[in-house]
Amino acid sequence: MTDERSSTSPDEQRSDPHDSSDGETADADATSDENDVNENDADGNDNADEFTIADFHDASQQEGRPVLTAAAVSRALELSHEEANERLEALADRGALERLAVSTDPVVWYPTELEDLTDRERVVVFPKQREIVVDRPDQFTRAQLSQFAHLADANGEQGYRYVVRPADIWGTPHDSFEDLARTMRQALGQRSDALEEWVHSQWDRAHQFRLTTHEEGYTVLEAQSPEIMGNVARQKLDEEHVHAPISETEDWVREGSEAAIKRILYEAGYPVQDHRELESGEELPIELEVRLRDYQQTWVDRFAEAGEGVFVGPPGSGKTVAAMGAMAHVDGETLVLVPSRDLAQQWADAILEYTSLEAHQIGQYHGGRKEVRPVTIATYQIAGMDRHRSLFDDREWGLVIFDECQHVPSDVYRRSTHLQSKHRLGLSASPIREDDRQTEIFTLVGPPIGTDWEALFEAGFVAEPELEIRYVPWGDDEQANAYGSADGREKYRIAAENRGKIDEVRYLLSAHPDAKAIVFVDYLDQGRELSEALEVPFLSGETPHHERRRLLEEFRRNERDLLLISRVGDEGIDLPTADLAIVASGLGGSRRQGTQRAGRTMRPAGGALVYVLATRGTREEDFARKQLQHLGRKGMTIREQAVERGED
Structure with missing residues (x-):
């Protein structure tokens, strides 16, 4: 494996080496013009049912072969045999089809450019x-x-x-x-x-309701018609949400109930357009000292238009840098909410590196420090406590950023979303919650703004890691017997801690001797066993903050090529990217956990590998397949391999 020691992630970008905007624009314009011509032809033709080569392709797809008879076209497109013949003849006269007489049928038809069936882009709609x-x-x-x-x-x-x-x-x-x-x-x-x-x-x-700011400063809920206001809003909302009607289509909103109103109407199937005059707080000029890539600029532009949103993209796609672009757009004092103090420090360092702000303008507010400055980075836990309400109230924040915003819907974090009068921005690689409440993220923070993962892979902005599930046999009979007699969650824990995985981790590390590697475990006992076997420190929630920081910095500076880490690395700290990730246990947790762990290898340089170890013949097999399915749907390639005892 190539050791990409000097590669930089999108979050560390200084310039955009993939600037292909001119070519993309040309392609887009050409496609647009072609479609405009097709639409004009259709609109200007007296025969709205004109037969085209696209119709022939549809029929050939339905029949499952590239060469068709008139009878097959008639059957596929529900035409009479005479109509099918006439239309095929007309298409042949235009040079799009060829005829061929055969003994079993008077004529068969096929496209002039037969390879068109295999080379062309094909779109099939199921309305x-x-x-x-x-x-x-x-x-x-x-x-x-x-x-x-x-x-x-x-x-x-x-x-x-x-x-x-x-x-x-x-x-x-x-x-x-x-x-x-x-x-x-x-x-x-x-x-x-x-x-x-x-x-x-x-x-x-989506355009039946909107929130606006009255000229006297309070918020108004507007409806498109008296009927929609009466039959929906006034049936769903009560005095906790609105003071009184202003007109047949307007209600006076109680201060602080905006988030609840948006959530209730969203659940009723009517998302609310937020057109309020959002506060920008005290002016804070911010210059971004890094060039945004095209897709990042698109994210920022969409945020600027709406004043809210959630940047959704794979790990390594540069969501943090794009968020700083949003800060530069608002040019106001900013509150950043993060899951842990480790991330608070990393945000502070990144803001110093990539913006014009200076150290005295950036503060941290958590268990270790209590600094409120023009840009303040606080933990969700602190922000949700009543005694720290002044964090929200003492400054007129222009922008609130919710990092790892999948936390926002949980009861302890949701309190921070009363900041509905500010610009709001969420960041998430995978806004998935196992309680199916992820829609609340978008109602409380803003709509999703993102880019197709596969497009980022193909454009080279983010490397697609190779992901392989390896089914490992039991390391000893004692654990296998214990698994057979265990119940419930204990069954999963025993499979996760299978000692056979120690040999497999050793084998994978030896097979990639030049790789920078991260090994993930879910259980402390398993982490300690691996730590002893591999003779490396185990970074967990029990590791002091200063020791965590030292180990991570050594890995970043290439002074250490292996990290062994517990689930504390899934969120809450910004792990360095690696060439190799081995998930020894932990895929039974959540789909989001799978995304976070696979994402530690995503960066512009290619060649990254992710191995997921699951004990063969146990429930862990099913967990691994299930939790990685959504990564496959995002475009990642997933392989499976059974490991034979002693084969390595």
């Missing part, structure tokens, strides 16, 4: 399921699809499957439905009336 399947989509198509659809599965052989959900339409960046419809037609290469009708209904839902 009833609101799904789109794309075979070999180019980057422009994926960029267009990501504006109104969610990538559910990415499989090189079976294509890309997108699902259009209500939330995707509610959060689309378009200013009008006409703009959204144009994007859909460019992405699909066709017009799907049934899908557009449903999308239009969701667009209307």
